[in-house]
Every structure is written in C-alpha cells, then in structure tokens.
Amino acid sequence: MKPRTPVVRRSPSVTSQLGLSERIFATAADRGLAANIDQGIEEVEASLIAELVYANDIANATSRYLFNAGGKRVRPMLALLTAHLGDGAVPEVVTAAGAIELTHLASLYHDDVMDDADKRRGVPSAQAVWGNSIAILTGDLLFARASQLMARLGERAIRLQAATFERLVMGQFRETVGPRAEEDPVEHYIGVLGDKTGSLIAAAAQAGIVFSNAPAEYEQPVVSFGEKIGVAFQLIDDVLDLSPQPKETGKVPGTDLRAGVATLPLLRLRERARTNDADAALLARLERDVMASNSVATEAADSAITALREHPVTAETLAEAHSWARDAVAALSPLPTGPVKKALTRFADTIVERSS
Numbered sequence: 199m200k201p202r203t204p205v206v207r208r209s210p211s212v213t214s215q216l217g218l219s220e221r222i223f224a225t226a227a228d229r230g231l232a233a234n235i236d237q238g239i240e241e242v243e244a245s246l247i248a249e250l251v252y253a254n255d256i257a258n259a260t261s262r263y264l265f266n267a268g269g270k271r272v273r274p275m276l277a278l279l280t281a282h283l284g285d286g287a288v289p290e291v292v293t294a295a296g297a298i299e300l301t302h303l304a305s306l307y308h309d310d311v312m313d314d315a316d317k318r319r320g321v322p323s324a325q326a327v328w329g330n331s332i333a334i335l336t337g338d339l340l341f342a343r344a345s346q347l348m349a350r351l352g353e354r355a356i357r358l359q360a361a362t363f364e365r366l367v368m369g370q371f372r373e374t375v376g377p378r379a380e381e382d383p384v385e386h387y388i389g390v391l392g393d394k395t396g397s398l399i400a401a402a403a404q405a406g407i408v409f410s411n412a413p414a415e416y417e418q419p420v421v422s423f424g425e426k427i428g429v430a431f432q433l434i435d436d437v438l439d440l441s442p443q444p445k446e447t448g449k450v451p452g453t454d455l456r457a458g459v460a461t462l463p464l465l466r467l468r469e470r471a472r473t474n475d476a477d478a479a480l481l482a483r484l485e486r487d488v489m490a491s492n493s494v495a496t497e498a499a500d501s502a503i504t505a506l507r508e509h510p511v512t513a514e515t516l517a518e519a520h521s522w523a524r525d526a527v528a529a530l531s532p533l534p535t536g537p538v539k540k541a542l543t544r545f546a547d548t549i550v551e552r553s554s
Contacts, residue, residue: 228537231282238278238287239271242296249296249343260328260336264306267319272431272549273298273402279545280403280420282538284412290351294405297347297359302398304340305366307333312370313457316450354408362401369393373459383465388429396428419532423542426526431549433519436461438552440507452503455488462518466511480505516550523550 250261274295281291309315310323311330317323325333341363348359369390377386403424407417439454439461454461460468464484471478484506487498506512523546533539 228540231537231541234282234287235275235278238281238292238295239274241287241292242271242274242278242299245292245296246299249300249347252339256328256332257336257339260324260332261339263321263324263327263336264303264318267321269303269319271299273302273399276399276424276545277402277406279538279541280406280412280416281410283407283416283420283533284410286410288410290409291406293347293351294355294409295402297344297355298362298398298402298405300340300344300347301359301363301366304337304344305394305398307337307340308370311337312374313454313459315453315457317453351409355405358401358405358408362397365393365397369395369397383460383468384462387460387462387465391429391432392425395432396425399428399431400424416533419529420542422529423526423546426522426529427546427549430519430522430526430546433462433515433522434550434552436463437512437516437519440503440512442504442507451507452488452499455484455503455506456499458489462515463506463509463511466514467506467509470511477509480509519550523547 246265247262250258250265252258252261277291277295277298278287281287306318307324310318311325311333314325315323316326323333324336328336345356345359345363348355369392372386372393373390377383400421401424403420404417406412407414407420436454440451440463442451450456455464464481467477467481467484471481480502483498483502487496487502527543527546530539530542533542
C-alpha cells in the first residue's frame, strides 16, 4: 500500500457519525480500520476542496455551496470500506471516491431545481439563492469535474462513471414521465430508486473493490449490497420527508410531495384508496392541498401531511426499508468474515436507523 500524507481529523469522526461505533470497532484491528477510513475521508475532502476551483468567481462559490453545507459522505465512506478487502485506501480509491461524491453533489443541484426545493442540508437550496439557471450550470460543472477525475484512472473508471451517470439520468427521466399504463406504480417507483440512488451507492462499493485490487469475486456481492441499501436509504428518505423536524432533516416537511413526487407512502395510500373511503378522502386532500398547490405553508397542506405521517402506510414504508436493508446484508455472504463485513452490516443498520 502506498504511504499517505497525514491529515487533520474532524471531530466527531465520520465513522462515529455514521454509527460505526465502539461496539463494532471493538478490537485493535477494527479500530485501525475506523481510523484509516476517517483519514481516507479527510483525504477525499481535501482533494475535493482542491478540485472545486474554477476561473469564474460565481462558479467557485456555487460549486462549494452544498459541499460546505455538510453531508454524511456515505458514498466515499462505502468506497473506503470495501477497499479494505484489497489494498486499502490507496490514492486511486481516494480519487474514485471523490469523483463519486462530486457526482452525487451534482445530482442534488439538479434534483432541487426539478423538485423546486427550498432547502437542502439545512440551508436554502442553490436555486433559491442564485436561480434555476445557475443551479443547473453548477450541477453540470460538477458532473464534468467528476468525469475528469475518473478519466485519470483509466478506461475502467470511465466506463463505470458513464454507466452510472446514464442510470442516474434515466432514473430521473422515468420518475418525471411516470409509469406506463400497464406498469405497477410501486414496481416502477422501486426501479426509479434503484437507478437514482442505488446505482451511485453501488458504484461507490464497486469502486472500492476495483481500485484497491481486491479479489474480483467480491465485486458482485458489494454491488448487490449497494443497490439494495440504496433503495432502503431512499425509502427512509420517504419517511423523513414527512418528518415534523425540519432542523434534523434539513427539509421542509413534505418537500417531495409538495413538488408532486409520489413517494412510497402516497403510492401505498393510492392502493388502499381503491377500496377504503377514508383513505380515498385523505388521498384527495393530499392531491388537492399539497401536490396540486406546491405550497409550503398552508394549514390544509400541513394537516394533510401530518395525517399521512400518522397513517399505517408510513409505518409500512419503514418496514419495507428494513426489509431491503436485510437483503443487502444477506448479499454480503460471500465476503470473508472480518471487520469490513462487520462494518458493512452496521452501515446497513445505520442507514435505516437514521433521523436525517
């Protein structure tokens, strides 16, 4: 493994933020892994700060805006974890992890424009500050810089980035167009989540294997893990979208619904509304007061969102997220027993236990 330059640690550590706590990193080997991942995350962040420099002052400000607002760095964390099945967080893994985080960051700028979101990561969204055009251009710049980073790693990295980017766009395309008449709306939605969220998390896990020279037989298990935990991650977001705690989630309650996005609780409610008058009445309220008005501050909208949050379909969505997380952990069975597999399992638990 190539030596790495020591960096200053953040406090608290990334591993503690993501719940990879002392009960997982109990042995000396486990604690060594945790420290190595924290150092790797610091190296990823330092490299991104160096990359987010443009000739235009406005581009400099906008491209760093959401990066500086925070984020859990879930995708780099996953790449660094799986890399320890090979040579560890070598420079190639750090580069790939940074490119994947930039790709994720770029998608947030575009998503917020399409969803007309007011907040992201606890701050006003980029288009709320600079307008849609600047937000879109910032996302484009970040996608371009991510591609440049991957290009440094060769053809395999370029193909991984291109395939992942295509899935991200197709997922958004499918979400925007909606299901075909003969297509089950829930199955369509889960497919969208696989493309928009699962693909990038899977790419992070895959990059850790590929660029650390880990055994090739570990690649498909971690890809499957990433795809499934990505769906679980987004289903938890569907629940958090209804949360009455915007300070924790960084979003106005019902942001997705107000933007017209049919999340899983709403899709499950539509299924029930076919045979239940009370569910049909709630669905009508949501479509009239929340999804049609695209309002963020009406009493009727807030009341309808509260009713959906307290409805059994939201608890069912939470249960489905846990089911996807269990399937993700099961996909890891071919991996060797040890601190990496243990940490990935805890990673999955943390995804479905989060509150923001």
